[in-house]
Amino acid sequence: MTAKTENIVILTGSGVSAESGVATFRDKDGIWAKYDYRDVATPEGFAANPDLVHSFYNDRRRKLPSVEPNAAHIALAELEAGLAARGGGLTLVTQNVDDLHERAGSKNILHMHGELGKATCARCGAVCDCVEDLSVDHGCSVCRQNGGMRPYVVWFGEMPRFMDEAMDAILRADLFVSIGTSGSVYPAAGFAGEARAAGVRAMELNLEPSENAYVFEDSRYGPATKVVPDWVREILG
Numbered sequence: 001m002t003a004k005t006e007n008i009v010i011l012t013g014s015g016v017s018a019e020s021g022v023a024t025f026r027d028k029d030g031i032w033a034k035y036d037y038r039d040v041a042t043p044e045g046f047a048a049n050p051d052l053v054h055s056f057y058n059d060r061r062r063k064l065p066s067v068e069p070n071a072a073h074i075a076l077a078e079l080e081a082g083l084a085a086r087g088g089g090l091t092l093v094t095q096n097v098d099d100l101h102e103r104a105g106s107k108n109i110l111h112m113h114g115e116l117g118k119a120t121c122a123r124c125g126a127v128c129d130c131v132e133d134l135s136v137d138h139g140c141s142v143c144r145q146n147g148g149m150r151p152y153v154v155w156f157g158e159m160p161r162f163m164d165e166a167m168d169a170i171l172r173a174d175l176f177v178s179i180g181t182s183g184s185v186y187p188a189a190g191f192a193g194e195a196r197a198a199g200v201r202a203m204e205l206n207l208e209p210s211e212n213a214y215v216f217e218d219s220r221y222g223p224a225t226k227v228v229p230d231w232v233r234e235i236l237g
């Protein structure tokens with residue numbers, strides 16, 4: 001792409017963290033091959049069996065400190081700094097609940113599906129940092145009630161976070177780039193179409209064509225640790 005690319009919005013999915021050892025969802029060995037999403041990623045599943053849901057997220061939270069950002073996360077942080085240095089900007093909208101973008105140095109991040117490192121109280125709405133295991137006995141440090149704490153993640157049927165901020169950034173962008181996501185979960189999967197409808201160029205970087213590959217004007221296929229740094233070098237020159 002040769003046209004001006006000073007303001008970029010990037011949407012990332014679990015594929016960007018795959019080479020760090022974080023599981024994707026719909027790949028052959030992905031999370032949904034081991035768990036039924038209705039049991040662990042819906043409000044109904046949580047109401048039916050909160051112990052199972054806490055255990056599912058506790059396991060994933062415990063693994064976080066042992067995984068490291070990879071070359072793709074690092075390249076995206078360098079891109080943000082490089083664009084800022086020449087007067088542009090980058091908004092990183094991530095569906096991922098891990099903290100690898102932060103640890104790589106990205107600053108302007110919107111976690112639209114929440115964060116594993118946080119918990120929220122269903123009774124008072126407080127959001128707090130969470131490094132330890134959660135359980136049904138956990139108390140809220142704000143309202144002091146027990147039993148309402150849940151992972152700060154967005155389950156199916158719940159409204160993703162930062163939608164207004166994400167859409168505003170997309171409509172102001174020169175380029176929208178989707179990285180490491182299958183394009184099967186909405187509203188994130190609809191961002192590329194929204195970008196195109198607003199005249200914003202859209203491209204995807206993924207291991208293979210995503211479900212909405214037809215929407216993108218440009219694409220690079222391969223492992224994120226290869227295609228993302230290569231593309232960032234092109235943009236930053």
Ligand code: BJW
Nearest residue numbers: 013014015024025026095156157180181182185186207224
């Ligand atoms: C690599 C790689 C490497 C591998 N390098 N690439 C019918 C039609 C349309 C929509 C709906 C519908 N029925 C229901 C809906 C809405 C629903 C939805 O989209 N469902 C679809 C499944 C059909 N969406 C919702 O419910 C959302 N909310 C919503 O719509 O609110 C509005 C509303 C509310 C109330 C009433 C009415 C409307 C909420 C969605 C929440 C998603 N939550 C999850 C789990 C929670 C967080 C967690 O536990 O981590 O978020 S599901 C899971 O999927 C997770 C992910 O963020 C999300 C996306 O997955 P992702 O990241 O794309 O992973 P994969 O595995 O799918 O893909 C990985 C990709 O990487 C692949 O392409 C690989 O090739 C690639 N890859 N290795 C580069 N090395």
